[in-house]
Amino acid sequence: MCLLATLVAxxxxxxxxxxAQCYWDDLECRTVEGGLAxxxxxxxxxxxxAITGTRARFETHFGRPAPQVAVVEGTGRLDAQRGQLETxxxxxxxPWITRAQKEDLKTAAIRKQVVDQLPPGTPDAVINGAVQQxxxxxxxxxxxxxxxxxxxxxxxxxxLNHEIGHVLFMEAYWPDRESSGGKHYGGPxxxxxxxxxxxxxxxxxMQQGRWDRLLDTYAEPxxxxxxxxxxxxxxPLLAAVQAYRGKDGATGSQTGAIVITGEEADRLLRAADIxxxxxxxxxxxxxxxxxxxxxxxxxxxxxxxxxLASGExxxxxxxxxxxxxxxxxxxxxxxxxxxxWLSTNAxxxx
Numbered sequence: 209m210c211l212l213a214t215l216v217a218x219x220x221x222x223x224x225x226x227x228a229q230c231y232w233d234d235l236e237c238r239t240v241e242g243g244l245a246x247x248x249x250x251x252x253x254x255x256x257x258a259i260t261g262t263r264a265r266f267e268t269h270f271g272r273p274a275p276q277v278a279v280v281e282g283t284g285r286l287d288a289q290r291g292q293l294e295t296x297x298x299x300x301x302x303p304w305i306t307r308a309q310k311e312d313l314k315t316a317a318i319r320k321q322v323v324d325q326l327p328p329g330t331p332d333a334v335i336n337g338a339v340q341q342x343x344x345x346x347x348x349x350x351x352x353x354x355x356x357x358x359x360x361x362x363x364x365x366x367x368l369n370h371e372i373g374h375v376l377f378m379e380a381y382w383p384d385r386e387s388s389g390g391k392h393y394g395g396p397x398x399x400x401x402x403x404x405x406x407x408x409x410x411x412x413x414m415q416q417g418r419w420d421r422l423l424d425t426y427a428e429p430x431x432x433x434x435x436x437x438x439x440x441x442x443x444p445l446l447a448a449v450q451a452y453r454g455k456d457g458a459t460g461s462q463t464g465a466i467v468i469t470g471e472e473a474d475r476l477l478r479a480a481d482i483x484x485x486x487x488x489x490x491x492x493x494x495x496x497x498x499x500x501x502x503x504x505x506x507x508x509x510x511x512x513x514x515x516l517a518s519g520e521x522x523x524x525x526x527x528x529x530x531x532x533x534x535x536x537x538x539x540x541x542x543x544x545x546x547x548x549w550l551s552t553n554a555x556x557x558x
Contacts, residue, residue, distance in 0.1 A: 243298070247281035254364070258279070258368040275383075277301065373408065404492035415493060419490070434543065435495075438495075512525055523538070523539050
């Protein structure tokens with residue numbers, strides 16, 4: 209198993225794309241409406257299209273213009289230019305690690321673990337063989353078939369949409385934010401809302417997979433997080449990431465990319481009491497779908513975000529504005545209505 213977390217500060221073809229003077233000699237830069245893409249030639253189209261598509265989704269679901277954003281491929285490049293990017297009109301910025309780069313980070317982490325366990329002076333051929341065996345074992349344990357690996361590559365663009373969504377959301381509603389002091393996974397917003405904002409940026413295929421899984425499992429034991437807990441809990445991976453940051457077995461950079469491999473990843477997830485980290489994601493997406501359908505407002509999350517950014521809680525927002533938005537007025541009533549709605553949708557499936 210491999211756990212990789214990227215902590216950052218800060219659909220459709222892209223239109224009005226133009227080449228741009230680049231901040232990095234080894235990347236191609238391209239401006240699109242509302243953004244700057246900086247990536248290798250093989251990734252530049254994916255990054256440019258993701259910026260345009262994600263900004264459009266953001267404006268649909270939050271009812272306001274999306275901030276300008278720069279997306280920069282790779283690790284270690286963004287920090288030195290962050291100030292210049294802000295000066296040039298890109299207050300939101302995202303370092304993007306491609307699937308291939310994640311694989312390189314995973315290999316480096318495994319190699320370090322192997323070297324630490326072998327006697328000094330072990331020949332490179334022996335080390336390389338042990339690394340390949342470990343990689344093969346991880347691949348078998350993960351159960352990824354060739355088709356699943358291909359599907360993962362195809363979903364890379366949607367994952368990029370997700371990460372862009374995080375920075376757009378934070379910049380739009382907390383532009384003067386400071387560090388959350390470790391209380392939140394990404395920024396000062398409640399973790400469930402921050403994550404759901406990013407989930408809404410994913411493509412239809414990725415969202416559908418989460419939705420189907422939610423309908424399959426919500427009625428099972430431990431298949432549903434009570435909403436009062438969901439609204440106050442930390443991101444389920446935060447404890448694992450914090451516990452491991454800077455320890456042996458992880459590789460990282462200024463962008464905050466951490467790779468944890470093998471038994472250490474399993475141990476950290478167990479220690480953090482995370483039997484099913486994906487539940488946090490799929491339930492957030494399901495709740496967003498319920499709120500949009502019930503309110504009849506695809507931008508309902510924009511109204512809620514305004515309240516949360518001004519210091520309200522979900523409980524106080526529901527009490528003040530829930531009824532006017534067509535939603536229940538308490539968290540307890542919201543949970544009951546949401547569960548009924550899930551039951552109806554599960555029963556209506558083909």
